[in-house]
Amino acid sequence: MTTGAAQALPELMKQNGATIGRLLANGNLGHAEERSGGRMHAEIRIPQDQLVFDPAVLVLPHGGEVELEIFNDDDNTHCALLPSNGDSQFIWLVNHSRGTATLRLDGPGYYWYSSPTGNDEGRGLTGAIVVMGDVPQEARLDRPKQPRP
Amino acid sequence: MAEPIEYVDAGRAVDQVTLTQTVGMAPPVTRNVTYQRILRARSEPHNWLTYYGAYDGQRYSPLEQINTQNVRQLRPAWVFQCGSVGLTAGATTYAFECAPVVVDGIMFITGWDGWAWAVDAQTGNELWRYRHAIPFDVSLCCGNVNRGVAVANNKVFMVTQNAHVVALDATNGKPIWDKAYGDVRAGESATVAPLIVKDLVLVGSSGGEFGVRGHIDAFNMETGEHVWRCYTVPKPGEPGSDTWPRDGEAWARGGANCWVTATYDPELNLTYWGTGNPAPDFDGEVRQGDNLYTDSMVAVDPDNGQIRFHYQYNPHDVWDYDSISEHILFEMDGRKAMAHFDKNGYCFILDRTNGQLIRVFPFVDRIDWGDIDANGKVTAKVFPDKEGVPVHFWPGPAGGKEWTHAAYSPKTQLLYCPVQDVGATATRRRREFKEGIPYWGAGVETDAGDMSGCLSAFNPANGEEAWRWRSDIPMCASVLATGGDLVFAGEPTGEFHAFNARTGEPLWEFQCGSGHHSSPTTYSIGGRQYIAVPTGWGGWTEGFAPGMLGVPHGAALFAFALPD
Numbered sequence: 001m002t003t004g005a006a007q008a009l010p011e012l013m014k015q016n017g018a019t020i021g022r023l024l025a026n027g028n029l030g031h032a033e034e035r036s037g038g039r040m041h042a043e044i045r046i047p048q049d050q051l052v053f054d055p056a057v058l059v060l061p062h063g064g065e066v067e068l069e070i071f072n073d074d075d076n077t078h079c080a081l082l083p084s085n086g087d088s089q090f091i092w093l094v095n096h097s098r099g100t101a102t103l104r105l106d107g108p109g110y111y112w113y114s115s116p117t118g119n120d121e122g123r124g125l126t127g128a129i130v131v132m133g134d135v136p137q138e139a140r141l142d143r144p145k146q147p148r149p
Numbered sequence: 150m151a152e153p154i155e156y157v158d159a160g161r162a163v164d165q166v167t168l169t170q171t172v173g174m175a176p177p178v179t180r181n182v183t184y185q186r187i188l189r190a191r192s193e194p195h196n197w198l199t200y201y202g203a204y205d206g207q208r209y210s211p212l213e214q215i216n217t218q219n220v221r222q223l224r225p226a227w228v229f230q231c232g233s234v235g236l237t238a239g240a241t242t243y244a245f246e247c248a249p250v251v252v253d254g255i256m257f258i259t260g261w262d263g264w265a266w267a268v269d270a271q272t273g274n275e276l277w278r279y280r281h282a283i284p285f286d287v288s289l290c291c292g293n294v295n296r297g298v299a300v301a302n303n304k305v306f307m308v309t310q311n312a313h314v315v316a317l318d319a320t321n322g323k324p325i326w327d328k329a330y331g332d333v334r335a336g337e338s339a340t341v342a343p344l345i346v347k348d349l350v351l352v353g354s355s356g357g358e359f360g361v362r363g364h365i366d367a368f369n370m371e372t373g374e375h376v377w378r379c380y381t382v383p384k385p386g387e388p389g390s391d392t393w394p395r396d397g398e399a400w401a402r403g404g405a406n407c408w409v410t411a412t413y414d415p416e417l418n419l420t421y422w423g424t425g426n427p428a429p430d431f432d433g434e435v436r437q438g439d440n441l442y443t444d445s446m447v448a449v450d451p452d453n454g455q456i457r458f459h460y461q462y463n464p465h466d467v468w469d470y471d472s473i474s475e476h477i478l479f480e481m482d483g484r485k486a487m488a489h490f491d492k493n494g495y496c497f498i499l500d501r502t503n504g505q506l507i508r509v510f511p512f513v514d515r516i517d518w519g520d521i522d523a524n525g526k527v528t529a530k531v532f533p534d535k536e537g538v539p540v541h542f543w544p545g546p547a548g549g550k551e552w553t554h555a556a557y558s559p560k561t562q563l564l565y566c567p568v569q570d571v572g573a574t575a576t577r578r579r580r581e582f583k584e585g586i587p588y589w590g591a592g593v594e595t596d597a598g599d600m601s602g603c604l605s606a607f608n609p610a611n612g613e614e615a616w617r618w619r620s621d622i623p624m625c626a627s628v629l630a631t632g633g634d635l636v637f638a639g640e641p642t643g644e645f646h647a648f649n650a651r652t653g654e655p656l657w658e659f660q661c662g663s664g665h666h667s668s669p670t671t672y673s674i675g676g677r678q679y680i681a682v683p684t685g686w687g688g689w690t691e692g693f694a695p696g697m698l699g700v701p702h703g704a705a706l707f708a709f710a711l712p713d
Contacts, residue, residue, distance in 0.1 A: 073154060081235060082162060083282035086324060088234075089162035099159030106311055108334060109284020112236040126236065131284070138375060139312070139329035141362050142384070143401035146335070146584040 015051055015123065022124030027056030032066055040066040044127070046074050046093070051120065053113075053127035062133035063107030072097045078120055082113040083129070107131035166278050175267040175276040178253040179319040180303045184347050187301065188415055194632075197251045197670040200297050200342040201554070205478040206412035208556035209630045210671045214678035216633030219711060220647045220657045226679060226710040227273030229258075229266075233704065237262045238285050238310065239293030245685030245704050247297035248342065248627070248668035256672075256681065257305050257319070258706065259342075261293040265307050267322060270681070271674045273708060277322035281309040288336040288585060290358035291689035296410070296668070297342035299350065301370060306350050308339035314352050314368060326373030330354070330366045336585045337361050342410045346420060346451040349376060353407030357425040357471070360402035360588035365411075365422060367454060377454035381405035381424045381442045388456075389441035399436040402582055404428035405443040409473040409552050414485070414501060419448045419457060421476040421487060421501065429582075430469040430546070431533050431575045432590025439464040444472040446489060448504060458504040462491045467532045468518050468575075469546035469593075476501075477557045477564065481609060488609055490555050490566050492548025495521050498609050510612030512605060513549030513568050518542040533577040533591055545573030545595045547623075547693030554627035554668055556636060561650050563606045563615050565636045569623035569693055571600045597695040604628065604638050604646075606653060616653030618646075623694045626665035629680070637680060639665025641697045645682055645707070663703025680709045 006026055011017030013026050032042035040061070045054045051074075060066055072078055072093040082089045084103040091099045093115075105111060108131055115125035134140070166173065182198065190198040194211045201208050215223060233243065243261035249270075250257045256270040263281030268274065283293070287310050299306040304325060305317040312331025315324055330352065331337030336359025344351040349367045357363065363381040368374065382403035383389040393400040406425040413420045427436055427443035444463035447456045462472045470492040477488045478501060487501040494516040498508040506525040519529040533540040547569060555566040573595040582588055602623035606615040626639040634650045641664040647657040664686030671680050685703040 070159070071156065072159070080162070081165065085280075085282050085327070087164040087166050087278065087280050088282075090165045090168060091159055091162035093159050094157055096154050096156055097159040098156035099161060101162035103282075105282055106284070106313065106329070109286050109311060111282060112285055114235055116235065121235075134334060135312075135329045135332050140332045141335055141337075141364075141401075142380065143362055144398055146398075146401065147582065148584045149586055 024126045025056050025128045027052045028054050029057040030055030031059045043069045045071040048074050051124040057128045059130045063131050066103050068101045070099050078115040079117050081116045083111040105131055107133045171275045173277050175255050175320050177320050178255045179300045182301050195673040197672050200248050200410045204413040206475045209558050211632040212671050212678045213632035217649050222711050223657055223709045226708045229273045229706040231704045238283050238287050239289050242292035242687050244292050244294050244666045244687030245683040246294045246667045249670045249681040251672035254674045257298045259295040259297055259307050263309050279317050279322040283310045287311045292687050294340050299343040299345045301345045306343040310338050312337050312339040328373050335361050341408050344410050355406050355408040357404035357406040358587055360428040360582050363405035365407050379454035392439040392441040394437050402428050412476050412478050420451050422447050423473040425471040425473050426469045429588045429590030431467050433467040460504040475554050479557050490550040494544050494549035508612055513570050515543035533575040536577050539574050539576045541574045543572040545571045551693050556628040556630040558630040565628045566605050567624035568603045568605050572596045595695045618653045625693050627668035629669045637669050664700045682707050
């Protein structure tokens, strides 16, 4: 019999608990909000001493352009390397700093991003951006609706 | 109560490329690369203008500065490195598979995970980059790979692993248009190098292991407007539909993906595509019939996407013998011919005006799945037809030759083929179809210990082997033939070889540090000839050489030249 990792071993979800770092993508989940013109917006924070992006999983309702506001509330310096069509986006985040990033992402699917300094990535500063929705109708297969898992 | 934080302004995130010395600009060398110029690609041998070098797919260059007399002096001129960053799709299966395209000293290449670069072909310096963000969870049967670009009219065209086709400004890598042409929720993806014909960009789809319906798409080069789609499995009522079960939806999951670039005969106005395996790969009982147009050559009219004629290499395939490999166009006894090395271990010489068989002959030593007689009659002998019963057959599902390309030298009139001699065991395991889930219909294990390979030269006029260079391991990289009477081919163990094209004598080798699974090309700048080869072992290694799964990955493109 198995149980959810967070329930069975809550110490996995903190720094220097069960492991040295924190298990990836097991923090909070947040949704981007859609603004006029279809552009999306979301906030991501790096809380003190947790070495995690909050939310750890950011959900976009569809592909397109999203503006992220990123806050480093930690007493340490971090950064973020984020996926975007064209080129990855990099921002340096000294202690108690705030910046923005504009990302263009296709959907559906999910993407990882991280703080590529030292081993922030392994300690927990690796987040996921989940893009919901479907590909455009014209890109889909001409066939009857098929069963899914 | 804690004091509110007074935040330092971190500003806006920047393109990662701004944290490099990359200039972000390339000379407008592709501005005058028109369809007319591509038609005459071989008349400018200092360039490698298309995926195969020219529409005929010969992978031959008349350049002869590097030749049998001096090739032993060949040495690296520069190396372009491009290591992986962060968590990416298929992080342990990526490979560097592209064919470098070169126009007037500028090289255009793609990597895994959405990368494209323009590189100074004389120095190896990166000039610009484009990176398409690829979902981590995209379905990739055979690794995170991409086979290269097409260039024309100041644009670079590429596909992305999540099935988009993108047009980039060739001078700075900025996107001009971007169209989705596959459904990632259905298991579709894209890996093919696009083909330019007239004002169209032609691309095929990937995803045959997920029970999709294969298709070829055409887009207007300038606007990205979708012009036509050609499905390679017919719907009920369409020509060929009687080769699928009358009842049910086997056709809708039938596969036949074209994931390798077509060749093109402008006189006949026909593109020649190889189609992939049917789905499920190994469970033929759920798709009785010949299953057109799987495992076939389809001659497609580029103006409207209609299939003019076809030749099916593996009717009712149950060995995963995709026929996606190139069709090399050449003239033989005054006849418009084409050559195709199929996964099933046979080389087919066809008349490209009508698809009729001229000659068929085996090119790999061990073939026991069945046989094909001189008239092309296929007799299946060994296949996984009973549930739960293991069946071993040669060649395995990666074939006597995988997608990596053969070459043809009009000078020697020989075909040069990278050969894989590996078997496999498949045990039929029926499964219910579910969209986006692998749909093989078997458990499959390729032989890890009993393997070999060779580079073989064949005379297409009689099917005889002219020479062979034996290797202990399968040859899994494309061959390049040159006017210097040389053929170049890389090994999974990293060695890059030059052979005498007439005798097969090995003349030179260089250890590149990682295995070869790409397509070398050649070009010249200021009268100096270069040989370019991407190295970076990976892809569907468990299919074509599981005994090489532990070989180091890599991500480097080597350019070789004679000393100044």
